[in-house]
Amino acid sequence: MSAGILWRRIRKYKFIYALFLPIALYFIVFSYYPLALGIINSFRKSKLIGAPEFVGLANYKEVLLNPLYADAFVNTVIVGVGTFVVQFIFGLLIALSLTEIKSNIVKSSVQSVTYLPNLLSWAIVGGMWIKILAPSGMANGFLQLLKGSGFTPVVFMAEPKYARAIMIFTGAWKGAGYFAVLFIAAIVSINSAIYEAASIDGASRIKQIFYITIPNLVPTMKVIVVLGSMGVLRNFDQIFVMGNSTIYDKIRNLLYLIYTDGIVNFKVGLATAAATLVLIATLLLSSIVRRMTKYDETYN
């Protein structure tokens, strides 16, 4: 294409470019610039007086040698992957199970009820479960019923040994309905003629689920794995709301540690170095997952 034609085309679309301007400006100020600023700060040490000092890779070294960050990494992976797996399994089971229900009222009420918590903030869900798991809460009420009198209430939220399980359970409680909705939307779009043909050939309903429904859900599963692999590293709100000093050691994740270091303790250099490392890990992880699931071939 010659320069003249290109120029004429650009002029034809000048209004479109003008529309793009505010959008570009927003992304530069609130996306690209903070990213660059974070990377620059990760090589500097801020001081109380005067300009920050360039310290090379010192902050990165400190992050990698800091046991708090190592623990936070382990917590992030265990709680994140645990939540994702439970959520995935229950999302799939709920979707498959609802598909077999004929009654529309049952269907829509179960679907609404499982999806609803996904709309609620962690401030709501966390507050709710903190109360349920408190000594005077419902969980202890159930145990009391089971074990009878002489039972001493368990302080669930102050027991490090339950902390991760609680985070995984409440995370899946909140999120399973969302995955179920994604699966249901995919199941609805499967061509019903395939089921009819299979049923005429004598395949039982269970067989149809295993040989038609589930294979047809593979693309959706890939989407969910890609979504989930990003979500694993991005769980701040839950820990922010539900964490407390007795259980932090078991659940404090990278994002939360970065927040406390950077915003609360003013260790900007350390926190931005950690954030940059997590960012690189996120990009690597998502490109690996995308490649493994052949996501881009299916969706672009």
Added chain:
Amino acid sequence: MMERRDKISNELLLYQKLINYVFLSLVFIVMVIPMVNVVVISTSTALDAGQAGLKLWWTKFSLEGYEYVFRVTKLGRPFLNSVYVSFASTFIQVILSSLAGYILVQRELPFRRAITAFILVTMMIPGDLTLISIYQVNKQLSLLNSYTGLIVNGLISGFCILLMRNYFLSVPESLAESARLDGAGELKIFRSIYLPLSIPGLATIFFLEFVGKWNSLMIPATLITDQSLFTLPLMLKSMIINYSSVSGAPPAPDNAVMAAIVISTIPLILIYIFAQRFLLSGITLGASKE
């Protein structure tokens, strides 16, 4: 023979159906019981709310928790703050995302791929990880402790832009082309052809964004220290902390905390009931497009 085959019902066997119902009932119970518990506690007396027990039914119905929340905790202000900030930013988000989506469907636009890449890359920069720099940027722009700060942060998202782009792609280009031949300007084509044909998409991003903004905790927690600007999630969070701490200000009683939770949930339930129709039609449209 054919008739008999047609009568073969394509359903689970009886015992399989039973297992299915048992599973769904369990799921239903696990989902619903905590919600019932919250509603019951919120409408009990402070005394009953603090007692041990299942609390799935009232010993004594009382609205004192709700009264406490508005009189002592003064939840009205954070509630209105959340309403204002969420509506304003969602409204602007829908306009800007659809405009940006429209830019991306201009097939012959020079540098369209570069523009698309520019937007796609922002989706790979997780906002949570640049939080510290976001704080500094907001400080430099004097957006800390301001409504503008709450509205502006997260104002446009690559995700919404791509979603609108996908809706717009299903609009037949011949429609736009013939309008262009009739002398219609770009804004007019956008407004009178693309937007009306993408209402489910607009409703979907409105719904998703409103919920996201209403629930947003990390950004307000970073930007806001002035209590008069607290949004609902921030207020809830501080009530929950008070409630689990031992010393300090008198914590709100359980029934008041649960009342605040119910109050924050109601708008979400309303918007869910109202928008579900759009959302589901949006999803099925996306799935059947192929």
